[in-house]
Amino acid sequence: MQIAYRAKDIIEAHIVAGLLKANGIETYVGGLYLQGAMGEIGAAGFSNVHVEDEDLYPARQVITEYEASSCVTTAVESGDDKPDSYARWVLLVMAVLVLIWLNF
CATH class of the missing domain: 3.30.70.1530 (Hypothetical protein rpa1041)
Structure with a gap:
């Protein structure tokens, strides 16, 4: 195959x-x-x-x-980048929470 x-x-x-x-x-x-x-x-x-x-x-x-x-249509053609955008936001929120936690 x-x-x-x-x-x-x-x-x-x-x-x-x-x-x-x-x-x-x-x-x-x-x-x-x-x-x-x-x-x-x-x-x-x-x-x-x-x-x-x-x-x-x-x-x-x-x-x-x-x-x-x-x-x-592909995701690039339709402008649909939701999974990628979601991942970026999750990583950003996690980074902010880690920084806040390290300051305490």
């Missing part, structure tokens, strides 16, 4: 896997159990869609069409 698609999260991986299955390509989604390792902050880079070696080229064609469709 080879990686046909590296998704940003497990939901997108399952969407792509469903699209490939609808086109007659058997898939395996890896990284399901690694998503919770980061808690509320979304883990990236762990979700992959795998296909058989002989299905790699047709799968990549379907994926290219999926990515080219107008209904698909």
Whole structure:
């Protein structure tokens, strides 16, 4: 099996896997159990869609069409940086609390 698609999260991986299955390509989604390792902050880079070696080229064609469709936008294009923004605020609050605690 080879990686046909590296998704940003497990939901997108399952969407792509469903699209490939609808086109007659058997898939395996890896990284399901690694998503919770980061808690509320979304883990990236762990979700992959795998296909058989002989299905790699047709799968990549379907994926290219999926990515080219107008209904698909990435987090950068849509301006949605909430998980990243959330992480920054949590780290800032923790740093302030540590500084306050160290001063007492």
